[in-house]
Amino acid sequence: MRKVAIVGAGMTRFGKFPGRYIEDLGAEAALHALEHAGMSHKEIEAAFVGNVTQGPSSGQRILDYLGVCGVPTLNHENGCGSSSAAFRDAYIAVATGVFDRVLVIGVEHMTRRMKGLIEFDDGMNLLADMGLAMPAMFGLMTRRHMDEYGTTAEQLAQISVKNHKHGTLNPYAQYQKELSLEEILSSRMVSDPLTLLQCTPVGDGGSALILTANKLARRYTNKPVLVEASAFTSVKYKTGVGAATIEGCVRTSREAYETAGVGPEDLDVIELHDCFTTHELIATEDLGLCPKGEAGRLVMEGVTALGGKIPVNPSGGLLSKGHPLGATGAAQIVELVWQLRGECGRRQVEGAKVALAHNAGGIVSTIEPAATSVTILAG
Numbered sequence: 001m002r003k004v005a006i007v008g009a010g011m012t013r014f015g016k017f018p019g020r021y022i023e024d025l026g027a028e029a030a031l032h033a034l035e036h037a038g039m040s041h042k043e044i045e046a047a048f049v050g051n052v053t054q055g056p057s058s059g060q061r062i063l064d065y066l067g068v069c070g071v072p073t074l075n076h077e078n079g080c081g082s083s084s085a086a087f088r089d090a091y092i093a094v095a096t097g098v099f100d101r102v103l104v105i106g107v108e109h110m111t112r113r114m115k116g117l118i119e120f121d122d123g124m125n126l127l128a129d130m131g132l133a134m135p136a137m138f139g140l141m142t143r144r145h146m147d148e149y150g151t152t153a154e155q156l157a158q159i160s161v162k163n164h165k166h167g168t169l170n171p172y173a174q175y176q177k178e179l180s181l182e183e184i185l186s187s188r189m190v191s192d193p194l195t196l197l198q199c200t201p202v203g204d205g206g207s208a209l210i211l212t213a214n215k216l217a218r219r220y221t222n223k224p225v226l227v228e229a230s231a232f233t234s235v236k237y238k239t240g241v242g243a244a245t246i247e248g249c250v251r252t253s254r255e256a257y258e259t260a261g262v263g264p265e266d267l268d269v270i271e272l273h274d275c276f277t278t279h280e281l282i283a284t285e286d287l288g289l290c291p292k293g294e295a296g297r298l299v300m301e302g303v304t305a306l307g308g309k310i311p312v313n314p315s316g317g318l319l320s321k322g323h324p325l326g327a328t329g330a331a332q333i334v335e336l337v338w339q340l341r342g343e344c345g346r347r348q349v350e351g352a353k354v355a356l357a358h359n360a361g362g363i364v365s366t367i368e369p370a371a372t373s374v375t376i377l378a379g
Helices: 022-037 058-066 082-095 134-149 153-167 181-186 247-260 277-286 295-300 317-321 325-340
Strands: 004-011 046-050 073-076 101-109 189-191 204-213 225-234 269-271 354-363 369-378
Touching: 004 022, 004 082, 004 325, 022 058, 022 101, 022 204, 022 325, 046 058, 046 082, 046 325, 058 073, 058 101, 073 082, 082 101, 082 204, 082 225, 082 325, 082 354, 082 369, 101 325, 134 189, 134 277, 153 181, 153 277, 153 295, 153 317, 204 325, 225 247, 225 325, 247 277, 247 354, 247 369, 269 325, 277 295, 277 354, 325 354, 325 369
Parallel strands: 046 073, 046 101, 269 354
Antiparallel strands: 004 204, 004 225, 101 204, 225 369, 354 369
């Protein structure tokens, strides 16, 4: 397969925008990515679009708004991993020579005018209807991790402290305010022991990437970012590994490391799926950044903060940057492209050369995300 490069990356600010729609959010992000790449929209050969809640032909509606007509447009719905799935298929399409230049868009509009509610046509699935919604699932994971490894409420809350501090450095973040440990611990309980400020917010936004064959990348930029690995897997049937480990994360990251020829010790910067503080805690361990049970200690010692040895979520993560479902996976990669190109200003990880994005989404018949994506990039 051919080497694939990312030559453009752009996004909107994440936030609550009741007067906007996915068409203009997606188009804005795409225009930013095209401008970043120095590419005309007329050069785009195909588009891959991730979205959860806005119904059929969402990608075509965005492309029509953008003025990109007549190209194959493929829509992806994979829960919080929707635009990671779109990215994966775009990568494969370029790597195999089907297309030379493609556009990836992730977009979501989760708020509604004067209601601020997420609207789905029906329940997520039987488990959610019975009460095992995402907060409950991660609450159970948290308790298991506490029981097995002695993880404390303060260690979990410190993840939110860290990510909100990072968010103050990101002009695209939904929330740009530092929070104290006490504020996070004393916020309303959602699913014991997870409090409100340990859960991601509802929001809207768009993100976009331009992928090309590596042989064409230098036509557009002298700082192409190479896709060294793109792994995407689904949960195994009734995994039964135990809630303190996410088997899909372990399996997907191992595949990505093997493909890229690197290990966790080679990573300079990581964006991972902190939909709840628990997910960052467990993913830090399952990605091999530290042994099981050690992630809480790492965050308390500042190892995963900006300036630490393993910076995790310098964008602010989902907790602070926001989590418009379909936009999140591509937005993680946008952040890492900017990091590897040295374009992140006050939140820049100095000397970053190798980066990893971890994204997960959905829930099926096990206490584990339904799909997991791990992408490894090199600048």
